Amino acid sequence: MRGAVLYGPKDIRFEERDTPRIVKPTDAIIRISATCVCGSDLWPYRGIQPITQPTPMGHEYCGIVEEVGSEVTRVKPGQFVIGSFFASDNTCPNCHAGYQTSCRHREFVGDAQAPFLRVPLADGTLVTTPEVPSEDMIPSLLTVSDVMGTGWFAADAANVKPGKTVVVVGDGAVGLLGVLSAKRMGAGRIIAMSRHETRQKLAREFGADDIVIERGNEGVARIKELTDGIGADSVLECVGTQESMMQAIRSTRPGGYIGYVGVPHGVELNGEKLFFSHVHLHGGPAPVRRYLPELIDLVWNGKINPGKVFDLKLPLDQVAEGYRAMDERRAIKSLLRP
Amino acid sequence: MRGAVLYGPKDIRFEERDTPRIVKPTDAIIRISATCVCGSDLWPYRGIQPITQPTPMGHEYCGIVEEVGSEVTRVKPGQFVIGSFFASDNTCPNCHAGYQTSCRHREFVGDAQAPFLRVPLADGTLVTTPEVPSEDMIPSLLTVSDVMGTGWFAADAANVKPGKTVVVVGDGAVGLLGVLSAKRMGAGRIIAMSRHETRQKLAREFGADDIVIERGNEGVARIKELTDGIGADSVLECVGTQESMMQAIRSTRPGGYIGYVGVPHGVELNGEKLFFSHVHLHGGPAPVRRYLPELIDLVWNGKINPGKVFDLKLPLDQVAEGYRAMDERRAIKSLLRP
Numbered sequence: 001m002r003g004a005v006l007y008g009p010k011d012i013r014f015e016e017r018d019t020p021r022i023v024k025p026t027d028a029i030i031r032i033s034a035t036c037v038c039g040s041d042l043w044p045y046r047g048i049q050p051i052t053q054p055t056p057m058g059h060e061y062c063g064i065v066e067e068v069g070s071e072v073t074r075v076k077p078g079q080f081v082i083g084s085f086f087a088s089d090n091t092c093p094n095c096h097a098g099y100q101t102s103c104r105h106r107e108f109v110g111d112a113q114a115p116f117l118r119v120p121l122a123d124g125t126l127v128t129t130p131e132v133p134s135e136d137m138i139p140s141l142l143t144v145s146d147v148m149g150t151g152w153f154a155a156d157a158a159n160v161k162p163g164k165t166v167v168v169v170g171d172g173a174v175g176l177l178g179v180l181s182a183k184r185m186g187a188g189r190i191i192a193m194s195r196h197e198t199r200q201k202l203a204r205e206f207g208a209d210d211i212v213i214e215r216g217n218e219g220v221a222r223i224k225e226l227t228d229g230i231g232a233d234s235v236l237e238c239v240g241t242q243e244s245m246m247q248a249i250r251s252t253r254p255g256g257y258i259g260y261v262g263v264p265h266g267v268e269l270n271g272e273k274l275f276f277s278h279v280h281l282h283g284g285p286a287p288v289r290r291y292l293p294e295l296i297d298l299v300w301n302g303k304i305n306p307g308k309v310f311d312l313k314l315p316l317d318q319v320a321e322g323y324r325a326m327d328e329r330r331a332i333k334s335l336l337r338p
Numbered sequence: 339m340r341g342a343v344l345y346g347p348k349d350i351r352f353e354e355r356d357t358p359r360i361v362k363p364t365d366a367i368i369r370i371s372a373t374c375v376c377g378s379d380l381w382p383y384r385g386i387q388p389i390t391q392p393t394p395m396g397h398e399y400c401g402i403v404e405e406v407g408s409e410v411t412r413v414k415p416g417q418f419v420i421g422s423f424f425a426s427d428n429t430c431p432n433c434h435a436g437y438q439t440s441c442r443h444r445e446f447v448g449d450a451q452a453p454f455l456r457v458p459l460a461d462g463t464l465v466t467t468p469e470v471p472s473e474d475m476i477p478s479l480l481t482v483s484d485v486m487g488t489g490w491f492a493a494d495a496a497n498v499k500p501g502k503t504v505v506v507v508g509d510g511a512v513g514l515l516g517v518l519s520a521k522r523m524g525a526g527r528i529i530a531m532s533r534h535e536t537r538q539k540l541a542r543e544f545g546a547d548d549i550v551i552e553r554g555n556e557g558v559a560r561i562k563e564l565t566d567g568i569g570a571d572s573v574l575e576c577v578g579t580q581e582s583m584m585q586a587i588r589s590t591r592p593g594g595y596i597g598y599v600g601v602p603h604g605v606e607l608n609g610e611k612l613f614f615s616h617v618h619l620h621g622g623p624a625p626v627r628r629y630l631p632e633l634i635d636l637v638w639n640g641k642i643n644p645g646k647v648f649d650l651k652l653p654l655d656q657v658a659e660g661y662r663a664m665d666e667r668r669a670i671k672s673l674l675r676p
Contacts, residue, residue: 255432
C-alpha cells in the first residue's frame, strides 16, 4: 500500500509502505474510510519538533474492520469503528478513571494516513457505530477520533457548565470544536479569540457570541472588558505556546478553570504568577476514548456536525497538499480519503 | 505599643511602633489575644525574599474588638474575632465566588505581631466566635486565621473526598494541618512525607496512616509503591519549592488533583511535563475567609484541635526567639501572646 511519510521539514511523501498485519492477538486491522491532518502534525512538518528518521504520519482515523486478532472479541470484520490516537486497554486503573490516554499499556497510533491501519488493543480502543454510516456522516465521525474529542475535553477540563462565560484561545480546528463543545454543554456566553475571517465565521456558526481579535495585553484587557473586569469562568487553551497559555491564565477569573489541550511547545509557567492567578488548571492528551460513545451518539443523531471543520477534502495521494494548505493557513483542516 | 519589625536577615526586633487607629470608616482596631510566626515569615527572615525597609511583621491574629469605624455594622467592641491575612469586602464577585484572597479591594494585613491591629474592611474580613472563648481554645482559634485555613484549602483544592488516597508534601504546620483536614474530609489513606520525628508523630496523631521519608525520585517511587503504581488521588503541596512541586506532580495519578498552597519561590513548571502528567492543579493564597465560619465551628465544638501545632509558646516580647526556633527547626510553630 502507499501512505504518508515525513522525511523532514515540509517534505511529506506518499510512498510504498508495508501493509499492516496482525502482530498481536489483541490487534485489529482496519480499512481506513477517512483520515486527516492534525494541527499537531504541523509541529514536525514545520521542523519545530525535529524527527530523526522518515516517519509515517497520521493519528485520526475511522473505517471498516478488515481483520482481528484471535483475542479480539468486541469488534468484528465489517463493522465501522472509530478509535483514539492512543490505543488503550480500557481496563487499567487509569482507564477506569477516564484517562485512557494515560493507559498503562497505551500505544501511540501514528500511521493512519494510509489505506490500512493496525490498531493495538482493539477491544479497548475501538468503538463501533450502530451500523455502517452514510458517506455524508463520515467527516463528522472522523472528528471524534481526535479533534472533536479534544475540543470536548478542553471544555470539560475547563468545567464548562450551563450559563458560564467561556473564552476559547485558538481558532484552529480544536478551538473551533471547543466552541461547539462549550455551546453543547450550555455555556451562557462564548468568546472566541480569532483573527481570521473564515474561522470567525465558523466560530459564530458553532456558537460563539463574541469575537476578540486582540492578543497579549490588549487581548486580556478586551476579555476583562467583556466580563465585568473579572475574567471568564472557563477558558479553553487550544494552541500550546507560551503566549496562548499566558493569554488563557490571564483571561480566567480567580477560581475559574482552564482546560488546556494544545501540546505545549517551549512553555514554562512561573509558579508565583500561577499561584496568585488562583486558577484551576487541567489538561493533557485528551482521553478521547472516554467520550467516544457519547460523541458518536451526538453525531449519529445529528445533534452536532463537527465535520464542518474540514474545508479541504482530498484523495489520500494528495496528502502533501493537505499539509501545505494547513501550514499556509489556506485550510482549517484537511480530510483525506484513500 | 511595641511590636515586631524585621530589619534584615535574621534581624527581628521588638520595638516601639505607632499604636494603630481607625483610618477609614470601615476599619476596626482589635486587641490581639494571640498571634504567631508563619512559615512564610521565614522567607524574608532568611533573606530569601529581600525586604527594602524595616518591615512590621505578622499576619495571623485573633482578639477582642477594641474600636470600630463609623460604617462598621457587623462587629462591635468586646466581641472576639478572627480574620484572614488578606482583608476582603466579602461582597465583590471574587468574594462571592469564594476567592476572598483575590477580593477586588483586598488589603494585606501584615503587622499583627503586636498588641493592637488595624483590620481594614472589618465587616467583610472579621468573623466572630459565639462568645469570648476560654484561654485553652485560643491557640486552635488562632490557627484558623491562616495555617489551618490554608491546610484546609490545600485539601479542598486537592479534591479530597471520602475514601481517597492522599499524599501531603511538607511537614511544616500547614502540611500537618493538611493531614488533619484530609482526615476530617474522610480520606481513606493519608501518606505524609516527613523526615522529622516530632513532626511524624504529630502527623500520625492528626490522621496520617503512612510516613514516607524519601524525597525526589526515591520519594516518588515510594509513593507509587504504596498506590499500586498509579499515584495518589489527591496531593497537598505545602512547601513552595521546585523540588516539592515536582514531588507533588509526580506523586499524583493521571486525572488526580494537586492543591498547592506553599507560596512558590523560584518555581518554573515545564508545560510539556505538566501536560503529560494529566493532573489537576489548583492553589494560591488560601481564601481563609470562605472557611472561617465552618472552621470556627469545628474548633468551638471540639471536633478539631489544630492548636497542637504550637509547640512553642512565648510572650510577644520574645518574638525573636520565636523566629529563631522555627528557622532552626527546633519548633514547628511559635505562638506569641502580648
